[in-house]
Amino acid sequence: MSCSKKLMKTRDILLMDKEDLEDRIHYQLELAKRAEEYHPFVWTSEPDKVLGPSIGIKDTIAVKGAPMTCCSRILQGHVPVYDATAYARVKEHTTLLGKTSCDSFACGSSGATSDFGVTRNAHDPLRVPGGSSGGSATALALGLVDLALGTDTFGSVRAPASFSGVVGLRPSYGLVSRKGLVDLCMSMDTIGPMARDVYGVAYLLSMIAGGKGDLTVSITQQKDYTSQLEKPLAHKHVLLLKEGFEDPVDPRIARLVEKEADKINAETSEISLSLEQVVKAYYVVMSAEFASSMQRYDGIRYGKSKDGKTFEDQVVSTRTQFLSEEVKRRILVGAAVTMAEYKEKYYSRAKKAIERFKQSLKTTLQSTDFIVCPTMPCVPWKIGEIQDPLKEYASDLLTGIASAAGLPAISVPCGTVQGLPIGLQIIGKDDESVLRVAREYEKERDKE
Amino acid sequence: MKIIKVCRTARLAVSEELERSVSRVLEWADALPEPKEGLGKKQAFPVFRKDDAFKDAEKKKQIILQFTSRRGRKCLVPRSL
Numbered sequence: 453m454s455c456s457k458k459l460m461k462t463r464d465i466l467l468m469d470k471e472d473l474e475d476r477i478h479y480q481l482e483l484a485k486r487a488e489e490y491h492p493f494v495w496t497s498e499p500d501k502v503l504g505p506s507i508g509i510k511d512t513i514a515v516k517g518a519p520m521t522c523c524s525r526i527l528q529g530h531v532p533v534y535d536a537t538a539y540a541r542v543k544e545h546t547t548l549l550g551k552t553s554c555d556s557f558a559c560g561s562s563g564a565t566s567d568f569g570v571t572r573n574a575h576d577p578l579r580v581p582g583g584s585s586g587g588s589a590t591a592l593a594l595g596l597v598d599l600a601l602g603t604d605t606f607g608s609v610r611a612p613a614s615f616s617g618v619v620g621l622r623p624s625y626g627l628v629s630r631k632g633l634v635d636l637c638m639s640m641d642t643i644g645p646m647a648r649d650v651y652g653v654a655y656l657l658s659m660i661a662g663g664k665g666d667l668t669v670s671i672t673q674q675k676d677y678t679s680q681l682e683k684p685l686a687h688k689h690v691l692l693l694k695e696g697f698e699d700p701v702d703p704r705i706a707r708l709v710e711k712e713a714d715k716i717n718a719e720t721s722e723i724s725l726s727l728e729q730v731v732k733a734y735y736v737v738m739s740a741e742f743a744s745s746m747q748r749y750d751g752i753r754y755g756k757s758k759d760g761k762t763f764e765d766q767v768v769s770t771r772t773q774f775l776s777e778e779v780k781r782r783i784l785v786g787a788a789v790t791m792a793e794y795k796e797k798y799y800s801r802a803k804k805a806i807e808r809f810k811q812s813l814k815t816t817l818q819s820t821d822f823i824v825c826p827t828m829p830c831v832p833w834k835i836g837e838i839q840d841p842l843k844e845y846a847s848d849l850l851t852g853i854a855s856a857a858g859l860p861a862i863s864v865p866c867g868t869v870q871g872l873p874i875g876l877q878i879i880g881k882d883d884e885s886v887l888r889v890a891r892e893y894e895k896e897r898d899k900e
Numbered sequence: 901m902k903i904i905k906v907c908r909t910a911r912l913a914v915s916e917e918l919e920r921s922v923s924r925v926l927e928w929a930d931a932l933p934e935p936k937e938g939l940g941k942k943q944a945f946p947v948f949r950k951d952d953a954f955k956d957a958e959k960k961k962q963i964i965l966q967f968t969s970r971r972g973r974k975c976l977v978p979r980s981l
Contacts, residue, residue, distance in 0.1 A: 732928065732931065768911050769913075772912050772913045772914075780912055781922055781925065783912060784910050784912065784918070785925050786910075787907075788906045788922070788926055798932070802932055
């Protein structure tokens with residue numbers, strides 16, 4: 453059964469209480485058409501009952517019995533035998549509609565480089581949805597799901613949220629269990645909630661955050677993040693990140709976000725950070741960790757396999773044929789920077805740089821509450837427009853701050869440039885206050 | 901960089917184009933500063949807060965630069981930052 457037909461069937465169940473049959477059929481057809489055109493799902497489910505709001509799960513998060521390919525051909529046919537902890541927490545309260553598309557193994561900022569078809573931006577189908585959790589963002593923006601789970605390493609929830617005009621949160625590192633998540637860079641990976649508003653994100657975070665039970669879960673207590681959401685924070689100090697409002701950030705985005713930041717009722721001042729160095733340090737560390745975790749994909753234990761004369765030939769031809777160019781590039785960079793003769797030059801230096809950045813940012817946040825800047829430095833680019841990997845890496849300039857420091861950060865839609873959505877990013881010290889100030893901004897924004 | 905050795909470690913066979921792009925990424929990442937310089941507290945975090953920067957610079961008898969931020973605020977920053 454095709455993706456759209458399955459989706460139609462699903463929506464039929466979800467809309468059973470709608471009285472007008474004609475309207476219902478029209479609505480279903482419209483949704484199915486959109487799903488086919490924008491390609492937000494790589495697999496859709498056929499739920500037999502409605503348990504709660506509909507949800508899409510990024511294809512790098514394990515769902516028992518549902519295919520998980522990480523949008524890579526090397527994992528085609530792989531079906532996990534257990535649920536990721538984050539999904540296990542939500543499955544009793546939500547209706548799974550499908551696995552959402554992403555960049556292959558979450559390697560990308562465009563969201564359009566899945567091995568199984570290009571996901572498109574809900575606001576302009578010729579443009580990328582943002583990545584790597586692009587399918588989750590597109591499914592939300594098109595109204596196909598109510599909630600979605602993405603993963604954020606260096607901006608993979610916030611970038612698509614910004615490009616697609618939805619809300620996405622990167623929780624504090626360790627708040628949400630990573631069990632059942634396929635690693636990109638395990639020292640920075642987080643599973644993040646996405647929704648069309650801040651309440652949806654807080655609701656989903658309340659289900660997936662905290663608790664104990666396995667090695668990769670935080671030991672913090674579970675908490676209801678919606679209970680205090682409507683209460684504005686009494687006194688707050690906001691720092692505007694200087695680099696977020698100057699070259700290479702699009703001046704139209706800078707002007708819009710600067711104007712919108714005034715709606716956060718706070719005392720403000722500015723800071724300046726060496727962001728380009730952090731992006732470089734991240735790509736070194738991420739590549740090293742990624743190359744290590746990708747060693748397991750040898751065509752024997754998971755997914756597809758190619759024949760070869762020897763075992764080594766078989767592994768090399770499987771990996772060469774079924775991994776995408778960007779995945780191969782990152783594996784090769786990772787293998788290079790961890791070689792004995794280059795370790796000091798790249799990896800050790802990058803680790804130290806990130807550690808110092810983290811400590812300095814924590815010191816800065818002792819005297820302030822939030823850092824505000826645009827989420828992305830540019831509007832969504834056209835599909836296929838950026839071919840140079842370094843240009844794509846540079847788009848992570850502003851999302852990397854929170855990732856490097858392990859801090860929570862949220863992207864909230866704040867307006868449009870050229871008819872394309874723009875996200876305002878709020879970085880803070882704890883998840884609850886970030887959600888509260890985001891909600892406060894959302895209310896101010898909606899007054900207009 | 902010996903890409904052939906890297907390919908063996910990574911268990912991949914690569915095209916010339918990919919090899920070139922890997923070299924470019926490594927060259928780009930090579931610009932990371934030595935641990936003792938850059939990205940340290942001083943370079944990474946000049947905090948443009950009028951009160952802190954001013955008091956600190958005054959105490960150390962440093963030259964103070966004055967500028968107006970894009971938001972129209974007067975900022976005082978020690979030249980050393």
